[in-house]
Amino acid sequence: MTAPSETLRLLRACFDAAVQAASPQLQLAAHLPAPPRGRVIVIGAGKASAAMARALEQAWPDVSLQGLVVTRYGHAESCSRVEIVEASHPVPDAAGEQAATRMLEMVRGLSEDDLVVCLISGGGSSLLPLALPGVSLADKQAVSKALLKSGASIQEMNTVRRHLSAIKGGRLAAACAPARLLNLIISDVPGDSAHDIASGPTVADPTTRADALAVLERYRIDVPASVSAMLSSDDAETLKPGDGRLPRTETVFIATPMMALQRAAEVARAQGIQAYILGDAIEGEAREVAKVLAAMALSVKRHGHPFPRPCLLLSGGETTVTVRGNGRGGRNVEFTLALALTLRGEAGIHALAADTDGVDGEEEVAGAWITPATLQRARELGLDAAQCLDTNDAHRFFEALQAQVITGPTRTNVNDFRAILID
Structure with missing residues (x-):
């Protein structure tokens, strides 16, 4: 050629x-608040999360912070205070599951003086695959593969993912309470809906488990019995807008399509x-x-x-x-x-x-x-x-x-x- x-x-x-217009190095620092009196915990997931963590560390060189973010294999960046874990995308794996478990534990027991900065970008849905009890990683992998082949939209796929997850659909946000929560998001979804980016681990979810069941029926997706049972149970329901378990939260889109x-x-x-x-x-x-x-x-x-x-x-x-x-x-x-x-x-x-x-x-x-x-x-x-x-x-x-x-x-x-x- x-x-x-x-x-x-x-x-x-x-x-x-x-691509350059959406660079975390260019966009993230302007949206950081003054450092809090308490601890700073950095969490996140997505293909851009490691680059976002590095930009945050550079913007706050003297702030004491710690954290964990998960990115796709091959997308890591060098960070000194935030741990970077690589996991599988688009089909989840055990590395992502283990990181999600650790992330939930990391944000528990915080105080009102603490700040959680959550760095979210596209790809986070498969990178945080911690399922609700009774649903295995293999079950989630099977559902993910079927959804990816079905022609379902990203909104439809994430509706199913949220209602099978122990961390998405606002559950990670609930674990952060009573700390203040700042979501810094790079949007990869049509309409820039925060609950659809990485399946919304730190925001309320307006969809229901009935919506998730409807997606599976619409695309005639056969799922493991454990998945059907979970989606038929109230245990699958996510946190809705106005839920009192959600902490003080600010959500900022630092880059959009x-x-x-x-x-x-x-x-x-x-x-x-x-x-x-x-x-x-x-x-x-x-x-x-x-x-x-x-x-x-x-x-x-x-x-x-x-x-x-x-x-x-x-x-x-x-x-x-x-x-x-x-x-x-x-x-x-x-x-x-x-x-x-x-x-x-x-x-x-x-x-x-x-x-x-x-x-x-x-x-x-x-x-x-x-x-x-x-x-x-x-x-x-x-x-x-x-x-x-x-x-x-x-x-x-x-x-x-x-x-x-x-x-x-x-x-x-x-x-x-x-x-x-x-x-």
Whole structure:
């Protein structure tokens, strides 16, 4: 593959700017309060939690603090006062379970003079997999795998996860009382709902166990008997808004998908390209979202409607993939492949889609990019694009074309980034 064109360089620059806008190093310090009279305990989970802990330590170099955060394997940072534990994502493992148990113990017995700083980012749901009594880690792993393949939205998946958890759905917050609790959050979910980010361990939950059962029924997910029994019991119910067990809590979003998209738009405009943000909370099947955005791009290209060209169409959110094949896939590469198939090599349209955490699906690849020549090059390599889409094998497709977006761990996470440039 020859060096990327200036068009692809611009798309990559916009993506890199979006990721940088969500950096804990840039965003966290401004939201810290004055240190308390009592102890400072730092807890947290997510793909960005280790980077957030490091930013906190740097912002408070002289404050006595201790804590524990859990991040994905390969996403750790060097910290001196906060312990960093790595665990599995997206399917939980014993390391995460053990860390969740220790975290609950760490925040018990605090006083009103103490402060708990909770660092939350996307990925925390699988990194804190401590189940309610009677539900095993293996049970939670089975449910997680089934949900990931079902096409359920992140909100639906987390509704189930919360109601099987001994730490999520506000239960970790309750353990912190009567200490003051400060949630610093990097949002990776459409709508920036705190109870959906890492399944809301330190915030109240407006959903119910009946909602969780409805998700399993909607997607026809068979679950272990222990899971069915738990969700049929009041023991599964989470803490609701106004619950007196919740401590004094402040919740601050230090980075969001919209902040990242706005920064990307600034980069494009600085290069003389008008940018339009279509939304930061777009959901749906990846291939169906691709069809809609491809139709819009074609309308811009052929008719100058709804926007004049040249322009850049930006969007975020979290699409889903209903897994039907056994290929190597992820929602961003599935979107990009479906986009290429719908555009059919239309001249003057380039695109890039990637996950801002650097991981799309279970691959250490953020996403992929396409040009008008993508399908032709695939044919020359003997690749059947439609078949790759049918078998959820988009990572293999773009790997063969050398059209992958590879960043390594970004240590932040504001969800999907999609950019379509129409010349």
